[in-house]
Amino acid sequence: MKKVLLALLVLALLAGAAAGGWYQLREQRITEFAATAVTLATPVTVEIPSGTGPRALARLLTEQHVTTDAELLYLYIRRENLGPKLKAGEYEFSGDLTPTQALEKILSGQVKVYRFTVPEGLRAEEILPIVADSELKLDLKKLEALAASPAFLRKAGVPAQTIEGFLFPDTYTFTRNATEESVLTKMVARALEEYKHADADRxxxxxxxxxxxxxxxxxxxxxxxxxxxxxxxxxxxxxxxxxxxxxxxxxxxxxxxxxxxxxxxxxxxxxxxxxxxxxxxxxxxxxxxxxxxxxxxxxxxxxxxxxxxxxxxxxxxxxxxxxxxxxxxxxxxxxxxxxxxxxxxxxxxxxxxxxx
Known part of the structure; x- marks a missing residue:
């Protein structure tokens, strides 16, 4: 009986050692994976929907070739307890990038932005096509309808019957979820903001x-x-x-x-x-x-x-x-x-x- 108990104890110790070795090996693989860079020949844009969990995110980034192993990425996210900190949005990845760096961009909310520039002295009919032709891909007809809408003009604070003169010339930065209304509202707000600065030195x-x-x-x-x-x-x-x-x-x-x-x-x-x-x-x-x-x-x-x-x-x-x-x-x-x-x-x- 003593021999049987001793044998079982030895087996248990061997199993524990094996499990500990496997766990250490897995942790080492996860750590090495997280620090190994992937080279992206061209920029990759990934849209992360709201509510995306760690496993879905790991699969999405792997499908887009931002990382090489969905399971290891998922395990890394779980190990570091990063799931609750992930932020939805559109992200662009480029160059040499480790999984850790890719996740840092998502954790900090460094979403992809789109810019367009409006020069000084343009008329509204010249400005709206610049906005529509930007990478935001907005609808010119919707922009024109808003610019002519008395309700929108009142809401935006334009003290006139047309938007002429109140689309402030500047370089603007927006994320992909920008709408025609949000873009024009921001441009008018910039005009009114600059007026306040000038008015302070009247x-x-x-x-x-x-x-x-x-x-x-x-x-x-x-x-x-x-x-x-x-x-x-x-x-x-x-x-x-x-x-x-x-x-x-x-x-x-x-x-x-x-x-x-x-x-x-x-x-x-x-x-x-x-x-x-x-x-x-x-x-x-x-x-x-x-x-x-x-x-x-x-x-x-x-x-x-x-x-x-x-x-x-x-x-x-x-x-x-x-x-x-x-x-x-x-x-x-x-x-x-x-x-x-x-x-x-x-x-x-x-x-x-x-x-x-």
Whole structure:
């Protein structure tokens, strides 16, 4: 009997040792697996749905070749108790990547993002296709419908009947779950945020409200591409408004003709200048009803904080900059030199239309 008990004890000890050895071997395999990199020749995007558990995640990453062994990855997740910390979303993996690094990206929620950039001075009809054509793959018709929806405009805080001028020029970052409404809402919010910053530095005596500020800023934006000129361009328009003079700014005429004809054409005719329209500042006094494009930060700041000047006129030097004058006689001489004589001479430079 003693021999039997002794034999059983020996067998138990051997079985325990075997089990301990197997466990240690398994732990070693898991550790080595977690630290062994996989080389991804091209980036791999994996969508992890909400509610995905450790085993499903391990299988998903292995099927997408982010890792090489679903069972070992599952065991690693279980061993480290990572299941409750995993975050759903769209993730991109690239280059040399260990399972540990792949999981760290998921644990920290480093989801894949998509970017698009809107330059300054574009109209809404130019901006919406940029958004639709981005990697977000949004629906242009839905974007256009929202941009024309009074309910959406009110909800987003747009103080006008159209979204023109309130799609702020910037580089935007979104995740795959972005919708047409969330994207446009963020763009409008950026515009209103920049207005608040500019308003905090508003010059004493400048009484423009929010809509008027965006309207004047959009004109300043379209009138010059030279950043240093914006506060002076703004000064000219403020001076003309104070004196009750018409602004007589070409970009508003171009915009008016776009609204009338449905076609954007930069060439202005005498008939255009004489066409009565709320946006034709050659015919209507004061600011037009709303913005003619989306102004950037510098233009908003210039609209609310013009420099001190006595200028009432400016004319293009045909190089992106302007000459300024306080009197019509001075302005007339500049027009003669830079818009008449300049183009009589043979040259390859492009022309800018005369300004106020």
């Amino acid at each position: 010059k004493n005596g400048v009484k423009l409200d929010l809509l008027q500020t965006f309207t004047l800023a959009s004109i300043v934006e379209k009138e010059t591409g030279a950043p240093q000129e914006r506060p002076r361009i703004s000064c000219v328009f403020h001076n003309r408004l104070k004196k009750g003079m018409r602004l007589e700014t070409d970009p508003t005429v171009i915009y008016a003709m776009r609204l009338l004809r449905g076609v954007y054409n930069k060439n202005i005719t005498r008939k255009d200048l004489e066409t009565l329209h709320p946006y034709n500042t050659y015919k209507v006094a004061g600011l037009p009803p709303g913005p003619i494009a989306s102004p950037g930060t510098a233009a908003l700041q210039a609209a609310l904080h013009p420099i001190e000047c006595e200028d009432l006129f400016f004319v293009s030097r045909n190089d992106g900059t302007h000459l300024f004058c306080p009197t019509y006689e001075c302005h007339e001489a500049n027009v003669r030199k830079w818009q008449v004589e300049f183009f009589r001479k043979p040259q390859k430079q492009g022309a800018n239309s005369a300004h106020p």
